[in-house]
Amino acid sequence: MAHQAHAYHMVDPSPWPLTGAVAALLMTSGLAIWMHFHTMTLMSLGLLLLLLTMYQWWRDIIREGTFQGHHTPPVQKGLRYGMILFITSEVFFFLGFFWAFYHSSLAPTPELGGCWPPTGITTLNPFEVPLLNTAVLLASGVTVTWAHHSIMEGQRKQAIQSLTLTILLGFYFTALQAMEYYEAPFTIADGVYGSTFFVATGFHGLHVIIGSTFLAVCLLRQAQYHFTSDHHFGFEAAAWYWHFVDVVWLFLYISIYWWGS
């Protein structure tokens, strides 16, 4: 009889770490090829492999945790540490772009006109769409908290409603930002103002899309009875990530949109 005498999860052999690494290689080299030789094949192949890897790896984790019972309390604790460490690494990622922004804007060079915003840049009004975006993300933080409490109290219908509302708010933010990007009177090629603005807000937008997708997966899982009132770490991880995305936006709004205008 094969019983383990410990509460930890000795994971079965899996090909997904390897396919993930290969995907990373193809995407990065593919990006370089696209930039210099104008063909997207390698990069697209890498992207496809990445999507397949993510789908299958996370599907396997859900099977191990939800259906096979491998996610005991110590295992869950490890997953919590993992998510916290990952989010911390993302905080440092954004810190870099804020550093770039403050470096350029606190001491604007003569080439820019010695001022910030630089000469010739028409900034966005922080009290129009950016303010709406702030309200949308703050509201989504309230709705995701409603969802969490609903799950903890075993309120299935409310959990589904509040989670759906959160995701819709996330989509609304993305749509508003896409419209702002199209209507902006400045571009990424407009010196260091354009670079810092679009790289910082662009990576933030990508994280909103990732966060919305994570929440959407949680919605599908909630609908399929995966979560119990005591054990729903996948949802908690998604909610932590979503709050992180909200906080990054607040810093972006204060620094780039408001102070930087």
Add this chain to the structure above:
Amino acid sequence: MAAFGRFSQMLLRSSLTQTRRQLAAAAGHGGDSAKTWKILTFVIALPGVAVCMLNTFLKEKEHSHDAPPEFVPYTHLRIRTKRFPWGDGNKTLFHNSHVNALPDGYEGHDYTCLVWDGKDRRILFLILCP
């Protein structure tokens, strides 16, 4: 005015966190906190979004008739050190010809350009640039 809406939303959130803790303490294990957050959603969060939507809509209407900013061929803007890997290589990913000028001006506009001799500090000639 709209900023007030956002500030009050943020202030209320922090004082409401205290209220939530009190409620949770009173109810033992916070047995009906979902209701609290549901109320917060429909009374504060979503109306806050609605107010900001109205504000945005009104402000957009106010200056939907504005012309795009005047084109000045600054060298620190519209940088093109390398072709973009799409299209003609000259337009950014979210290029909007109504509000984004290319390095030599807005598309479809004609400009009178003066050619300046920096060494002798004089205008050499005026030309029409499409």
